[in-house]
Amino acid sequence: MTATQARQAILIGRGERPCELLLSRANRHGLIAGATGTGKTITLQVLAEGFSRAGVPVFCADIKGDLAGLSRPGRPDPRIEARARALGVADFAYEPAPVVFWDVFGEQGHRLRATxxxxxxxxxxxxxxxxxxxxxxxxxxxxxxxxxxxxxxxxxxxxxxxxxxxxxxxxxxxxxxxxxxxxxxxxxxxxxxxxxxxxxxFFGEPALDLADMMLLTPEGRGAVNVLAADRLVQSPRLYATFLLFLLSELFEELPEVGDLDRPKLVFFFDEAHLLFRDAPKVLVEKVETVVRLIRSKGVGVYFVTQNPLDLPAGVLGQLGNRIQHALRAFTPAEQKAVRAAAATFRPNPRLDVERAIGELAVGEALVSTLAADGTPTPVERARICPPRSRIGAITAEERAAIVARSPLAGRYDRELDRESAYELLTGRAGTAIADPGPHRADPAPVRGDDPWGGMTAPRGRIPEIPPRRIPAPARPQAPAGGGGLGGTLGGILTGNRGRREGVAEALAKSAARSIGAAVGRQIGHAVLRGVLGTILRR
Known part of the structure; x- marks a missing residue:
């Protein structure tokens, strides 16, 4: 067990006292705010490492490519080591996080699709x-x-x-x-x-199985899912809608669990202002509802943006853990934003919060988290801890090597085009065709330990709490359609898998599983859309 797990808290930084994020209060959501270049990405990196070391899977979007550094150990630097010692970081060592790269376009990670x-x-x-x-x-x-x-x-x-x-x-x-x-x-x-x-x-199959975003290494560390979003964010509405879709899927598919000793998953929403820009009222209300209720599903949502005022008041009021980096106040509008940000913290009689926001250096922040009784702690001016992983981007060769040895390697790379509305309506029904995809050259070797330990991840349902370790040495065959209601119906149709099957029988059962998954998924989403539609139109 790591020191972080023993304390059940993540050390964010230190001011007059240590500033820690209690894992039992991490699903009360949070905010990381500050002007460009003030250290928001490093803070996100430190939190992602801390959650992973505590056995909590993480999802984050990599807008500039900097978060890819989570996959590689940090470069030795005496200044970083001195800062770690000064801030009381226990057992500091340079190490990578168990990263899984994703990419909607399939260029910088596993292809991420939805139907x-x-x-x-x-x-x-x-x-x-x-x-x-x-x-x-x-x-x-x-x-x-x-x-x-x-x-x-x-x-x-x-x-x-x-x-x-x-x-x-x-x-x-x-x-x-x-x-x-x-x-x-x-x-x-x-x-x-x-x-x-x-x-x-983005649209097609195989669709993402949410269980593949909630993996644990054999040592119990949570997967850090990094979405390559440098190209995706060029279409802001597409980027925002896609992340909202992932959040909605988590909300709809995860069971109610109440309060846990640590979250099941932490979701970082970078460039959060894009979600609410020009959004209709019904969509904003839906986001507020999801953020308010997804806490009971064991999911913590952390918004990352420049200004707290970028978020609607109904969302901002639900963010219990706050980290505020520097804001510059040169115009009347900026000065108003600083006053508004200062007013969101629980006052500290020894700290002028409004003045401090404009004086914070790079790597400093105002921190207020929830105490064990659920009340916010007085705001503290703190120096943020250094990350254990690399600060900055990685090379294309390093990324390719990490993707190649991922526990999900090969699972989402082949596109499946099976019989669906297009084939039935145009009279072109036929068998599914697997696209072999482009040929990839052998990746260059990368030095350093593999945090996944060469493990592979089996296909399965959403993990229970806490997520179970996945020690399986080999990847079983993944059925088309995957989990949820469709997976349940497919399991009923396929019967017992324990005995050896002939070729013809295996083909017949494969077809049955595909049909069951398709029908189940269609029924399930019809019901969910009906329920959500009813909620949204009240």
């Missing part, structure tokens, strides 16, 4: 910037697909479904509502623009 059905009409309408009428037509298309048993997996499925809806507009008008061809045409144009922006890479 169109999983995204749902509300988030997809947000991504497409649809008006109310267009969103209603999109919702009808999803409902019609559910009723007719048509799987919506990728964008070509959705386009075919919209064309099908336009052809039958008069026929289904009385049952579903009137839909004009002009509205369908507008949505189709938006889909084309979205595809040109690169969103087509």
């Amino acid at each position: 169109v059905a999983e995204m749902g009409p509300l988030l997809l309408a947000r991504m497409l910037e649809l008006n109310e009428t267009q969103e209603g037509a999109l919702t009808i298309a999803f409902r019609l697909a559910d009723d007719e048993g048509l799987l919506l997996l990728d964008l070509k499925d959705l386009r075919a479904m919209l064309s099908h809806l336009a052809e039958r507009a008069e026929e289904i008008g009385t049952a579903y509502g009137h839909v004009s061809r002009a509205t369908i045409g507008a949505i189709q144009r938006r889909l084309l623009m979205l595809e040109q922006a690169g969103a087509g890479h």
Whole structure:
């Protein structure tokens, strides 16, 4: 057991006293704020390392490439070591975190996909910037697909479904509502623009299994999932909607667990202001609801942004753990932001908070976390601890080597195009085709220990609490469609797997699993969309 696990807290920094984040209060969410260049990324890195060492998986988006340094041990530096000793960092050593790289485009990590059905009409309408009428037509298309048993997996499925809806507009008008061809045409144009922006890479199969983001190493360290977002963030609405989708999936699929001694997962939302920029009121309300309720699912959400005022008051009021780096106040608007930030902390009679915010040096921050009784601690001016991993980016060769030896290597690299709405509606039904993908050269060797220890991760359901270690030496065959309700139905259809199977029997059971997963996923998401729709329209 590490020193962090023994204390059940993460040392953030030290001022007049140690500033620690209690793991039992880490799911009360948090905020890391400050101007550009004041040290927010390093603070995020220190927290991610601390959670991982305590056995808590982490997800974070890497906007500038700096967080990739978590995957490599830090470079020896006497100044870093002196700072660690001065701040009382126990057992300080340079070491990498067990990082899993993800990338929507499949270039800098494992390909990260979701199906169109999983995204749902509300988030997809947000991504497409649809008006109310267009969103209603999109919702009808999803409902019609559910009723007719048509799987919506990728964008070509959705386009075919919209064309099908336009052809039958008069026929289904009385049952579903009137839909004009002009509205369908507008949505189709938006889909084309979205595809040109690169969103087509995101939709398809195999879809992400959330259990693969909640892995533990054999030593009990939590996986640090790093999403390469330098390209994704160039489309801010796509970036924000994608992260909100991941958060919504966690909210919908994880069971209620109440208060734990440590979170099941910590989700860092970098550039958080992009989530709320030009967002309709219904979406902001949904985010507030998810943030308020996901705590009981064992998930902590930490927003990273420049100014606390970037977040709606309803979200800001739910963030119990706060780390405020320097803010510059040269204009009246900036001075107002400083006063607002200072007012969010519990006062410390020995500290002028408003003045301190403008005087903080790089690597310093104002820190206030929740105590064991749930009350915020008085704000403290603290020097932030140094990270154990590398500060800054890594090389392309280092990244390729880490991806190659990941416990998820090969699981998401091959794209699956199985029978779905497009094939059924265009009369082109056929067997699934696996795309072998581009050939990759052998990665260059990278020095340093592998924090994963050569382990591989089996496919499975969302881990219970705490997440179990995954010691399996070999990766079992992953069924198409994966976990959730579809996985349950697929298991019923396939029966006992313990005995040896013949080739024909194995093929038949594979087909049954695929059908069960497809039907189960479609039913599950139809129910979830209906429930969420009811909540949002109250």
